[in-house]
Amino acid sequence: MTSESAAGGPVRTAASALKTFWNFILRSFSHSLQVRIVVLTIVLTSVAIFGVGTYMSQQIARGLFDTRLDSLSSQTRSILAELRSLAPVDGQAVTQDTLSSQLSSIYNRSAGSVYSLTLQPKDPNSSFATITAGGRTRTVRPLRCPSPMSSATPSARPRPTTSSTSR
Numbered sequence: 001m002t003s004e005s006a007a008g009g010p011v012r013t014a015a016s017a018l019k020t021f022w023n024f025i026l027r028s029f030s031h032s033l034q035v036r037i038v039v040l041t042i043v044l045t046s047v048a049i050f051g052v053g054t055y056m057s058q059q060i061a062r063g064l065f066d067t068r069l070d071s072l073s074s075q076t077r078s079i080l081a082e083l084r085s086l087a088p089v090d091g092q093a094v095t096q097d098t099l100s101s102q103l104s105s106i107y108n109r110s111a112g113s114v115y116s117l118t119l120q121p122k123d124p125n126s127s128f129a130t131i132t133a134g135g136r137t138r139t140v141r142p143l144r145c146p147s148p149m150s151s152a153t154p155s156a157r158p159r160p161t162t163s164s165t166s167r
Contacts (some may be wrong), residue, residue: 075110079117082106101130107133 028035086102099119107117116134 079106083119085152096128096131099128100133103131103133 027031029039083103083106086099103117103119111119116132118133121128121130
């Protein structure tokens with residue numbers, strides 16, 4: 001007896017057992033209506049559960065995203081309206097310190113989803129510098145505001161694809 005035939009014995013036995021088992025499955029499937037019905041029921045039920053689960057997962061995720069987006073949009077609108085109300089009227093002077101303290105006050109009253117607020121002057125030659133309230137700042141698309149401060153940029157996470165962050 002050679003080493004090749006000794007190693008080939010268990011492989012041949014396993015292959016023979018696998019072939020016998022496969023023939024049994026095919027014979028049972030082709031001759032038994034009950035086996036066919038059970039297998040078909042299991043397959044169709046699995047497909048239905050997977051389809052319904054995928055649909056529900058997408059709808060829940062979309063609903064959570066839309067709710068978060070609406071919340072952040074309304075909060076951004078209210079912050080922007082408040083910032084616009086701070087714009088000086090004719091003859092009224094506004095100082096850097098006043099704007100900074102008002103911006104910090106707005107930030108401290110925010111609901112917690114605003115990470116930082118930044119005001120940038122409309123005119124690059126303005127005597128006002130950029131004012132920031134909150135944590136780290138990141139560059140975010142500015143919202144235009146008709147006042148010495150040209151934009152109010154609340155950094156929030158309205159969409160997963162943007163570069164802004166939330167607390």
